[in-house]
Amino acid sequence: MRPLDWLVLIGSLLGVVLYGLWRGYGSKTTQQYLLAGRSMPWYAMALSIMATQASAITFISTTGQSYVDGMRFVQMYLGLPLAMIVIAAFAVPRFHTSGVYTAYEYLEKRFDARTRALVAVIFLLSRGLAVGVALSAPAVVLTVIIGLPAQFTTVIMGLLVIAYTVTGGIAAVTWTDFVQMLIMTVGLFAALFTALWMLPAGVTFLDALSLAGAAGKLNPAVWSFHFNDQYNVWSGVIGGMFLSLAYFGCDQSQVQRYLTGRDITQSRLSLLFNAVAKIPMQFFILFIGTMVFVFYIYVKPPVIFHAQAQQRIEREADYPPVKARFDQAFDTRLAAAKAHDLPAFQAAQKDVDEARKDALRISGRATGNSVSVDTNYIFLSFVTNYMPAGIVGLIMAAIFAAAMSTISGEVNSLATVSVIDVYRRFVRPAESDTHYLSASKWLTGFWGLYAIGTAYYAQNLGSLVEAVNKLGSLFYGSMLGVFTLAFFFPKVRGTAAFIAVLVGEATVFAAWSLTSMAFLWYNVLGCLVVIVTGLAISLAAPAPAPVRT
Amino acid sequence: MVNFRRLYWGVVIYLVVVIALFTWFTRSYRP
Numbered sequence: 001m002r003p004l005d006w007l008v009l010i011g012s013l014l015g016v017v018l019y020g021l022w023r024g025y026g027s028k029t030t031q032q033y034l035l036a037g038r039s040m041p042w043y044a045m046a047l048s049i050m051a052t053q054a055s056a057i058t059f060i061s062t063t064g065q066s067y068v069d070g071m072r073f074v075q076m077y078l079g080l081p082l083a084m085i086v087i088a089a090f091a092v093p094r095f096h097t098s099g100v101y102t103a104y105e106y107l108e109k110r111f112d113a114r115t116r117a118l119v120a121v122i123f124l125l126s127r128g129l130a131v132g133v134a135l136s137a138p139a140v141v142l143t144v145i146i147g148l149p150a151q152f153t154t155v156i157m158g159l160l161v162i163a164y165t166v167t168g169g170i171a172a173v174t175w176t177d178f179v180q181m182l183i184m185t186v187g188l189f190a191a192l193f194t195a196l197w198m199l200p201a202g203v204t205f206l207d208a209l210s211l212a213g214a215a216g217k218l219n220p221a222v223w224s225f226h227f228n229d230q231y232n233v234w235s236g237v238i239g240g241m242f243l244s245l246a247y248f249g250c251d252q253s254q255v256q257r258y259l260t261g262r263d264i265t266q267s268r269l270s271l272l273f274n275a276v277a278k279i280p281m282q283f284f285i286l287f288i289g290t291m292v293f294v295f296y297i298y299v300k301p302p303v304i305f306h307a308q309a310q311q312r313i314e315r316e317a318d319y320p321p322v323k324a325r326f327d328q329a330f331d332t333r334l335a336a337a338k339a340h341d342l343p344a345f346q347a348a349q350k351d352v353d354e355a356r357k358d359a360l361r362i363s364g365r366a367t368g369n370s371v372s373v374d375t376n377y378i379f380l381s382f383v384t385n386y387m388p389a390g391i392v393g394l395i396m397a398a399i400f401a402a403a404m405s406t407i408s409g410e411v412n413s414l415a416t417v418s419v420i421d422v423y424r425r426f427v428r429p430a431e432s433d434t435h436y437l438s439a440s441k442w443l444t445g446f447w448g449l450y451a452i453g454t455a456y457y458a459q460n461l462g463s464l465v466e467a468v469n470k471l472g473s474l475f476y477g478s479m480l481g482v483f484t485l486a487f488f489f490p491k492v493r494g495t496a497a498f499i500a501v502l503v504g505e506a507t508v509f510a511a512w513s514l515t516s517m518a519f520l521w522y523n524v525l526g527c528l529v530v531i532v533t534g535l536a537i538s539l540a541a542p543a544p545a546p547v548r549t
Numbered sequence: 550m551v552n553f554r555r556l557y558w559g560v561v562i563y564l565v566v567v568i569a570l571f572t573w574f575t576r577s578y579r580p
Contacts, residue, residue: 074571081564085557213578221571233568265551275560279567346580 001146001384001392008393012183013400017160020176024168030436033169034101034416040174040260045270048177048409049248049257050277054184056138056403058285063379064305066289067296070217072231074282076520079241084275087249088268090487095255096264101420103255103483110486112494113425118501119479120421123252124414126475131410131447132454137376138403139455144307145380146396154455157400161408162448166441170260170416173408180401187398188284190391191383195291198386200298207340208294214342215349217290220283230520239520246476246523248274250483253413292382297337299386300330303359305377313363322362326355411451415444473519474512477526478504484527485534492538500534 001009027033065073100106104123108116139153164172199208212218222232230239248254248271261267303326304310313319329351336344360374383395419440428435478501485492485500492500508526511517517525 078564078568081560085560088553089557209578214580216580218578219575221568221575223572237568268553269551272556272560276563 001396002389004389005393005396008390009396009400012394012397013160016176016179016183016401016404017164019179020164020168020172023175024164024172027169027171027437030419030433030440031101032171033437033440034256034420036169036171036174036260038260039262040266041262042266042269042273044174044178045257045261045267046273046277047181048174048405049254049270049274050281051177051181051184051402051405052253052257052409053247053278053406054181054281054402055134055406056141056399057134057376059184059187059399059402060138060141060379061376062282062285063289063292064375064377066217066286067293067378068375071220071283071286071290072222074220074279074286075222075231075233075236076240076243077279077282078233078236079238080244080278081275082237082241083244083248084271086245088271091249091255091483092258092267092271093264094487095259096261096267101259102252102417103250104252104417104421107482107486107497108425111482111497115482115494115498115501116421117426118498119250119482120417122475122479122501122505123417124422127251127253127410127414128450128454131407131414131451132458134403134406134410135451136455136458138399141376141380142396142399144377145384151456155452157403157407158448158452158455161404161411161451162445165408165411165448166444169440169444170256170412173412174257174260176408177405180405183394183401184398187395187401188281188288190394191387192284192288192291194387194391195288195295195382198295199291203294203298208291210340210342211297211337211345212290212294214345215293217293220286227521228516228518230518235518235520239518239524242480242523242527243473243476243520246480246527250476250479251413252417253409256413256416257409289379292379295382295386297333300327302381303356304363304374305381306363306374307377307381309363309367309374312366313359316362316366319359319362322355322358326352326359329355407451411444411447414447415440418443418447473522474508474526475505477508477523478530480523481527481530481534484531489531489535489538491542492534496534496537496541499537500530503533504530 029037031037062073095103095106098106098109100109102120104116104120107119135154135158136150139150139157142148142153143150164176196205196208209218223234225232225234229235258267258270261270302310303323304313329348333345333348333352336342336348363374380399383392387395419436423439423443424431424436428439431439481504482497482501485497504526507529508522511522511525
């Protein structure tokens with residue numbers, strides 16, 4: 001990082017925070033603070049939804065993933081447009097007309113207080129686990145790249161988020177998300193064009209495509225189905241649709257975005273914008289990773305991208321032969337690329353991959369880090385070592401923007417659920433609006449500090465971070481199931497829904513511990529079990545009186 | 550007044566076109 005990069009990074013961070021403070025100034029009621037007075041236009045919500053979903057890990061890890069594994073990851077998003085249609089058509093009008101603050105508040109109107117409480121607690125648990133990771137994961141990576149202590153990065157990022165989230169509430173969060181998404185977009189374009197511009201003279205865009213294709217990196221559509229592998233068209237459309245339905249339809253960190261809409265039309269438009277924009281954005285990010293791959297065909301990459309891990313394995317006795325094999329394979333691959341000899345290029349690529357795999361094995365043994373961790377360092381190592389001054393700062397600003405927009409959304413939604421579904425409903429139900437406004441601000445501050453605290457510990461958890469992140473996805477299926485019951489099965493009542501959620505959770509946890517099913521399918525499983533159980537109970541023991549919704 | 554029914558169908562057609570393009574792209578640059 002050079003002075004110009006620091007200037008761009010610090011300037012953008014301060015600019016975003018000041019803008020957030022200005023935009024969020026003057027919330028006088030709980031409704032203004034938590035729902036922006038239901039005044040948001042569709043474009044602000046649309047970019048806010050996008051920014052909340054795109055975390056720093058999306059930038060850091062997804063680009064690395066396509067470097068290693070190609071573009072097939074994009075298929076995870078193929079179900080998203082369909083999910084957006086379902087949510088826009090069925091969930092948005094119900095949430096809007098019932099005038100709720102949270103999705104879980106709707107469950108009480110439709111079922112009963114305990115179903116609402118159960119699902120709200122599931123949300124607080126799963127998001128509470130994830131928010132620390134969302135803060136610590138980029139801090140750990142940035143530490144290695146820019147050399148600041150991880151604790152420092154965590155605290156700075158956390159405090160900046162707390163500053164505008166506590167004072168401005170959702171209006172500040174949404175408008176900062178809007179700007180942060182613009183920064184991310186500029187950062188992404190800058191990354192792609194610089195990567196292409198840095199290819200050696202004489203290597204055209206079509207050459208780059210043909211080399212990346214020969215190495216198996218250009219595979220955004222895989223039609224062969226495997227139940228234990230989620231990166232194919234079938235899993236992407238079906239599993240991805242369920243995941244998106246759960247995330248955008250039942251997770252308060254997203255639902256709250258479109259609850260701020262001026263009317264149903266604005267909220268629906270914001271979702272449909274995402275239905276169209278999300279896949280190209282992910283394609284774009286993955287494509288950057290493949291172009292980084294092409295760049296490293298011509299410029300020798302380190303065997304391992306994590307700089308400290310690379311230094312560490314150089315002391316290992318069995319590393320030199322691996323390094324020699326890597327160098328040899330790299331030279332052969334380069335010669336084949338220059339000669340456009342694709343079969344020779346593919347054979348050499350296989351050797352490069354094998355040598356890297358062996359090096360990662362040695363590194364795993366020496367440092368205790370999991371093999372997949374290195375993927376997180378590929379893109380940033382490229383950015384900091386090769387990109388021009390200014391652009392590095394811009395990309396760092398984009399990564400900070402991605403991290404902060406995700407964390408602010410999560411902190412804000414955790415506070416909203418804590419106030420609306422727990423505090424106002426069960427602890428102090430008859431206080432003034434000023435009291436709840438003040439409680440919302442205090443709880444936003446609490447969740448912000450909680451995020452910093454758990455991030456601090458998450459850094460020491462190593463590969464457990466991954467496990468905690470996956471643990472969050474264990475809860476989505478049941479949440480989706482109970483909302484499906486609420487929307488589409490009017491005969492199902494509170495008791496049936498409550499028991500169904502418990503059975504759904506038990507089934508997903510059983511599948512998690514007993515099978516090797518791909519995570520994407522947990523959403524489908526949990527959802528279907530909740531629906532079937534809810535229907536079975538209400539058929540076996542029909543409720544006596546209908547409940548008005 | 551926005552005609553959402555038409556927009557929903559537009560999104561479905563868009564998705565089919567995206568998958569078709571991805572398939573074409575994958576086949577064109579197959580290893």
